[in-house]
Amino acid sequence: MEQAFQVDLRGVVDLLSRHLYSSPRVYLRELLQNAVDAITARGPAGAPGTVRIETGGGVLRVHDDGVGLTEEEVHRLLATIGRSSKRDELGFARHDFLGQFGIGLLSGFLVADEIEVVTRSARPGGGAGGDTGDGGGEPPAAVRWRGFADGRYTVEPAERDAPGTTVTLRPRPGSAELLAPEIVQGLARSYGSLLPIGLTVDGVPVTGDGPPWRAAHPDPARRRRALDAYCRELYGFEPFDVIDLEVPEAGLTGVAFVLPQPVAPTARGAHRVYLKRMLLAENVEGLLPEWAFFVRCVVDAGELRPTASREALYEDELLETTRDALGERLRQWLVRLAETDPGRLRGFLRLHQLGVKAMALHDDDMLRIVDRWLEFETSAGPMTLAEFRRRHADPRYVTSVEEFRRLSAVSGAQGVGLVNGGYVHDTEIIERLAGIDPGARLRRLDPSELTTHFGVLDPAAELALRPFLAAAQRAVERLGCEVVIRDFDPASLPALYLTSRSARHQAEMAEAREMADDLWSDVLGALNGAVDADRPQLVLNHRNPLARRVTSLTGEGLIELAVQGLYGQALLFGQHPLRPADTAALNRSFLGLLEWAMHGSDGHEPGDTK
Numbered sequence: 193m194e195q196a197f198q199v200d201l202r203g204v205v206d207l208l209s210r211h212l213y214s215s216p217r218v219y220l221r222e223l224l225q226n227a228v229d230a231i232t233a234r235g236p237a238g239a240p241g242t243v244r245i246e247t248g249g250g251v252l253r254v255h256d257d258g259v260g261l262t263e264e265e266v267h268r269l270l271a272t273i274g275r276s277s278k279r280d281e282l283g284f285a286r287h288d289f290l291g292q293f294g295i296g297l298l299s300g301f302l303v304a305d306e307i308e309v310v311t312r313s314a315r316p317g318g319g320a321g322g323d324t325g326d327g328g329g330e331p332p333a334a335v336r337w338r339g340f341a342d343g344r345y346t347v348e349p350a351e352r353d354a355p356g357t358t359v360t361l362r363p364r365p366g367s368a369e370l371l372a373p374e375i376v377q378g379l380a381r382s383y384g385s386l387l388p389i390g391l392t393v394d395g396v397p398v399t400g401d402g403p404p405w406r407a408a409h410p411d412p413a414r415r416r417r418a419l420d421a422y423c424r425e426l427y428g429f430e431p432f433d434v435i436d437l438e439v440p441e442a443g444l445t446g447v448a449f450v451l452p453q454p455v456a457p458t459a460r461g462a463h464r465v466y467l468k469r470m471l472l473a474e475n476v477e478g479l480l481p482e483w484a485f486f487v488r489c490v491v492d493a494g495e496l497r498p499t500a501s502r503e504a505l506y507e508d509e510l511l512e513t514t515r516d517a518l519g520e521r522l523r524q525w526l527v528r529l530a531e532t533d534p535g536r537l538r539g540f541l542r543l544h545q546l547g548v549k550a551m552a553l554h555d556d557d558m559l560r561i562v563d564r565w566l567e568f569e570t571s572a573g574p575m576t577l578a579e580f581r582r583r584h585a586d587p588r589y590v591t592s593v594e595e596f597r598r599l600s601a602v603s604g605a606q607g608v609g610l611v612n613g614g615y616v617h618d619t620e621i622i623e624r625l626a627g628i629d630p631g632a633r634l635r636r637l638d639p640s641e642l643t644t645h646f647g648v649l650d651p652a653a654e655l656a657l658r659p660f661l662a663a664a665q666r667a668v669e670r671l672g673c674e675v676v677i678r679d680f681d682p683a684s685l686p687a688l689y690l691t692s693r694s695a696r697h698q699a700e701m702a703e704a705r706e707m708a709d710d711l712w713s714d715v716l717g718a719l720n721g722a723v724d725a726d727r728p729q730l731v732l733n734h735r736n737p738l739a740r741r742v743t744s745l746t747g748e749g750l751i752e753l754a755v756q757g758l759y760g761q762a763l764l765f766g767q768h769p770l771r772p773a774d775t776a777a778l779n780r781s782f783l784g785l786l787e788w789a790m791h792g793s794d795g796h797e798p799g800d801t802k
């Protein structure tokens with residue numbers, strides 16, 4: 193035996209209010225939307241197309257001069273949950289309508305226990321599908337439908353002359369304020385101010401000239417001023433620029449306002465979206481590609497679909513193509529700006545460079561813009577990469593800010609141009625450059641190669657320093673580094689600690705081996721053998737007075753203390769991590785020198801020739 197489902201309306205309403213809609217305020221949106229759809233269904237030949245909302249007397253009434261319903265339709269459409277006249281025979285949402293799910297009217301139960309609909313069909317023959325239009329015969333009689341939150345409904349004859357519908361809500365105790373005049377005014381304005389119909393609340397017009405970006409203006413400057421004012425009113429900022437948006441497949445038009453202040457790239461871009469001129473929501477996500485965080489948009493789309501809650505866009509293929517098209521539009525705007533107004537482009541980049549860099553990771557045009565216009569930190573000061581390549585024959589980059597700080601002065605002084613690739617995206621951008629232009633290749637700096645640019649001492653000086661060098665080497669032997677003496681700028685730097693990349697790798701391996709268990713320790717040990725055994729270097733600068741003074745010491749003990757002091761200083765200056773052995777050496781050096789100063793033979797070292 194076949195049975196029909198029974199529906200407990202209270203359960204459904206509870207579901208809607210708790211899980212579908214974010215707020216009971218949506219009741220007004222749903223009523224407004226039904227009224228607009230009814231006007232659309234009646235067509236332009238019908239009445240003027242007006243919706244009047246009335247508050248007062250403790251009730252809310254929404255009057256429309258739309259298509260209305262016959263008694264049969266009332267039973268079929270109003271009293272059947274999930275049934276909608278706005279779908280075609282195959283169940284697809286009909287293009288012209290805002291509604292489609294057949295549940296919107298139920299949202300009235302979020303604020304009222306009873307919904308009353310008095311309606312008279314505009315179609316003489318009746319039938320929502322029977323497109324007989326107005327005129328030609330008497331319209332069917334008016335009916336009153338009353339639906340109750342407990343699931344009952346009644347239908348009876350009613351008095352009404354003109355075709356159309358009036359929906360009445362009597363707030364349930366506790367919901368009265370949601371139906372108060374000022375709230376209703378605000379909601380109607382927010383949802384409906386761009387609608388292409390005449391909408392009034394208590395006689396006050398809500399709709400005006402439609403979307404501001406489509407309004408006619410005598411010239412572009414005045415249009416821009418009007419849109420700036422619109423942006424201030426909506427978002428409270430003066431836009432850096434206004435970009436017109438259009439995606440015909442999605443029936444989309446609108447504007448993107450470029451933010452005048454930087455925003456975190458992680459901030460979710462939220463946009464004001466209208467569907468068929470009715471507000472979907474003020475903070476719709478997913479309309480633009482993620483990188484486009486530097487704009488706030490207002491758009492109206494005829495073809496994009498809402499989710500059932502009607503507070504977000506339904507993620508489908510059309511939304512995806514729309515997102516791509518909007519991204520492309522923003523990209524073109526930037527490329528054009530670069531071509532026509534470099535000064536403004538620079539201003540834009542100063543604000544939103546993180547977003548632009550993120551774009552450059554995937555987009556060659558953006559990469560070229562970054563190369564040409566965005567300043568990077570370099571050993572010759574802030575400069576674009578293109579400019580930097582012009583000035584330096586074989587420029588290098590490093591991948592961390594610390595490394596840059598450590599090496600830029602030394603490297604720059606040797607004529608080896610260095611770019612800081614340590615900030616977000618910078619290394620990837622630098623490495624991607626060669627992909628679009630082989631001439632734009634930058635090599636990664638291996639710090640150990642810097643010594644090849646340092647000046648060597650003349651053979652006589654070198655020979656004279658041999659005993660010192662041997663003692664100095666003994667002083668840092670246990671710390672695992674090699675001492676060399678070179679002549680380099682900046683002269684203010686007494687000593688430089690340089691680790692080649694392989695030396696750094698080796699140090700990390702050694703540390704890992706100490707921490708690892710036996711098996712791993714063996715594996716790591718075997719790997720380690722495969723790596724070049726070049727050690728970090730402590731390069732003493734012969735141009736520096738302190739270093740020079742130290743190289744002139746002769747006593748083994750004093751040399752040890754002084755060289756370990758220079759070693760510690762070089763580590764600290766280069767912001768290298770200090771191992772316990774390094775800290776110990778530094779302390780020992782201080783203490784030893786102190787001892788020497790207090791108790792050493794009259795402040796002179798035996799054999800000190802100076």
Ligand SMILES: Nc1ncnc2c1ncn2[C@@H]1O[C@H](COP(=O)(O)OP(=O)(O)OP(=O)(O)O)[C@@H](O)[C@H]1O
Pocket residue numbers: 222226227230256258259260261269270275276277278290291292293294295296297298320357
């Ligand atoms: N003001 C109105 N004038 C004429 N018909 C209406 C009116 N309000 C509702 N209806 C009819 O009742 C049906 C159900 O309305 P309801 O709001 O529940 O769903 P819907 O608008 O079809 O879809 P959605 O759930 O997406 O809003 C509509 O399809 C429409 O045929």
